[in-house]
Amino acid sequence: MEIVFTVLILLLAVAGSGIVTRVLPFTLPLPLVQIAIGAVLAWHRLGLHVTFDPEIFMMLFIPPLLFADGWRIPKREFFMARRSILMLALGLVFMTVLVVGYFVHALVPAISLPVAFALAAVLSPTDAVALTGIVGKGKIPGRLMHILEGEALMNDASGLVALKFAIAAALTGVFSLRDASISFVVIAVGGLATGAAVSWLFSFVSARFFSLTEEGDPAPGVVMTLLIPFSAYLIAERFELSGILAAVAAGMMMNYSTLASTGPVSSRVRANSTWTMIEFVFNGMVFILLGLQFPHILGRALLNAHETSNTQVLLLIGYIAAVAVALYAMRFVWVWLLRWFASRGAAKQGMTSAVPGLRTVAVTTVAGVRGAVTLAGVLSLPEMLPDGAPLPGRDLAIFIASGVILLSLVVAVVALPLLLSGWRRGKDPHLAEETLARKIAAQAAIRAVDKVHDKECSNLDESSSAYAADVTARVMDIYRRRLATFDDEQEPRELARRADALEFRMKLAAMRAERKTLLALRNSQEINDETLNKLMREVDLSETALTARRK
Template sequence: MESVFTILVLLTTVGLSGFVTRVIALKLPLPLIQILLGCVLAWPGFSLHVTFDPEFFMMLFIPPLLFADAWRIPKREFFRQRGAILALALGLALVTVPVIGYSVHALIPAIPLSVAFALAAVLAPTDAVALSGIAGKGAIPSNLRHILEGEALMNDASGLVALRFAIAAAMTGVFSLRHAFLSFVMIAVGGLAIGAAIGWLSIVLSSWFKKRASDEDPAAGVIMMLLLPFAAYLSAERAGCSGILAAVAAGMMMNYQSLRADMSIVTRLRIRGTWGMIEFVFNGMTFILLGLQLPHIIGSALIAAEAQGYTHMVVLIGYVLLVLMMLHLLRFGWMWGLRWLARRRRQRNATDLAVSGWRPLIIMTLGGVRGAVTLAGALSLPILLPDGMPFPGREMAIFIASGTILCSLLVAIVGLPMVLHGVSGKEDGLAAEERYARIEAAQAAIRALAETHDQIKVGLDESATVRVADCFARVMDLYRRHLEVLGADQTADEMARLDDQVDIKLRTRGLQAQRAELLRLRRRQKINDETLNKLLAEIDLAEAALFTRSRTV
């Protein structure tokens, strides 16, 4: 019963966090508000205690979030930017481990080298979820945003695999670079292959069942899709491969299913709405759980500081700031080197990090915020060694990791808006591409309407032909006005926009009146709930289409 109560409290807090961001005068990013609410829930008076199980957290929260991110990320830009993404997700992540590991060991001799390497491994992954919550949608230029999102998708695996070897070295005292490299390749390739295979199998089975299904209810298919990231993750982990990369590969594979023309609109809407809710809830739970753990972590550090004097706590904070500074300097230097190589080899199109100026480098540096995966990795450090002795430097490593998460978020909250001031996240190339797509789609609709009109009027009498022609003219006029809005003539463009705005307003007002009347009929028991829900669904879909159309006018 206590577990149910805890889950309900956490879900309620996630919902409240969305309202808090809208009502408070100081506009703070949603992840920071959720962390603060988690810290409030950890107050002793609330009697809310959540034991953070890193293995359970990695299995429950990370696969669906990475699956959704991999599904949503533009595949064309991902493969176009693969050089920069791999250089950051694989190259920078693996360079971070020895550089930060040796630096931490030299800075804090009390932390053994293997434990320092483990700390560096958990600090390597970045968090795109926290970044989007800080910067907001459309704030970061799309070329840089795609690189940051792709890096966050891939570097979780590289950092956590490096953590696995660092922990093994700390527990056994044995480390083989050759064995670690070969194991890393096998784990990564195996995870990608398993995830892609499960995603492909899901597409095949979904298509097979759709052909034999007798109804259009998408509920069963949506549930199976919700289980897909967990199936990919657990299958890969059972095989000794990377479950994280398996979830990413499955998400990318499922993108091909969303491109199928035979997927019904009901299924698309159901999937979009379901995944949107899951992402919001799981992201919120992740940051609230992070906030719940911070008071305990800070309290443990304070107890240790009290035993050694107040200055020891100041030294701990100094360690956190130094580690964060080293991470930012290493990241900045790595990206500066990538840009230098791109210019040197005249591969400007290979990576958008080759753009001139310092602002893109600073954006990419501050954009490397750390999040929940870092905390989960730090808390997964063993408590005891095989001989029963305490794992050396564990509390210190957890405190530094937690402090780095908070400080990286705060630095990004303050720094990114300043750097992004005057920068648009939208690009002219993408706007032109969208305009071109809208024109081509409208012209294709006009051609299809003309063909359909000719087919429908075959065999009809004169009266029916006139009615068909009238309907054809009304529908055709909608697409023609749409093309006028997208045209180049300024005067015609303004008039067409005005016509479109009036049309949308009138149609929306009519739909609202229909909805109000249906609700009135239901209250007076003139229609039942089944009739009401069916007609409301039609009105909601039509109004959603008008809302989407109004955003382009």
């Protein structure tokens, strides 16, 4: 029963965090609110303590979140920015392990070199979810945000693979760069292939055996999508491949599966709403769990140090600050070097302003916030060496990693709004292609309506044919007016937009009147709940489609 109560409290805390962000008199990012709620729940008087099991956490929370990110990320932009993403997700991670690892060992000799490398490895992955929660959607320019999201998708795997080799070196005292490089390629490629294969297999099974027609129940297919990330992760881990990359590849493959592209509308609507809820709940639980751990990790270490001397407390805080500065410096230098090499290549092609400036480098540096994967990784460090002796520096490494996570979030909350203030991002680069797609789709719709009219009216009498022509004209008018909003001339474009706005207000008023009337009929017992739910769903879906197009 205790587990049930804990889960219910966590769910209540996730829901409450959304309310808190709305009632606060000042703006505070949702991840920080959730961490604060977790820290309050960890107060000893409340008595809520959740043991953070890294293995269970990595299996339960990380696969679905990475799967959803991989499903959602724009594939074209991801592949266009693949060089920058790989240089950050692979090159920066391994340079961070090397440089920051030696720095940590020199700063704190009590932390052995393998453990210092392990600490640097878990500090290298970034958290795009926390970043989005801090700055909001659309605040960072699209191309840069795509690079940061792609980096966060890929560097979890590279950081945890580096951690695996660092732990092996700490336990055995043996490390081979050649063997580690070959193993990394096998683990990464194998994980990507496993995830893609699992996603393709799901698509095949759904198309062959679920009979997903418009009239069929989409629930079985949606439930199977929930199993894909866990299946991909567990199968990959079973063969000692990268489960994280398997979950990412499975999500990215979903956009190319038959169900995602041509399946029934009911299945897509339900899958989207289901995954939106899962992302909110799981992301919320991740940050609340972080908040639950920080008082026990940071608070206990600082209290123990305070019992020794105030100098020891300042020394521990100094360790956190020094490691954070080293991470920021490493990231800044790496991104600046990437910019410098890119500028040289652009200059050879005659482009003098093709490369972003110092502000972009600064934003990229500060945007590298750390999150739950870092804490899960550092807590997975073994407590004992093979001879039974304690692993030297483990507790201090956990303390430093926890402090850097919290500090990176606070720095991002303060610095990113200042860096992004007044940044002219220019026009939306996707606006032109969106306009073109709307025009082509509207023209295709008009042609399809015309074909249906010719087919349906071929054997009708004069009266029925006239009625059908009137219906056809009304349907075509919707798309003709939509095309008129993209007209090159100002006057017809403005007239079409005013007509479209008037139609929107009228339809919205009509739908809300329908909803109010249906509720009144139910309250007067003239219709039952089953009838109400059916009719309300129709109105809700119509209003959702109307408002989505308006946005």
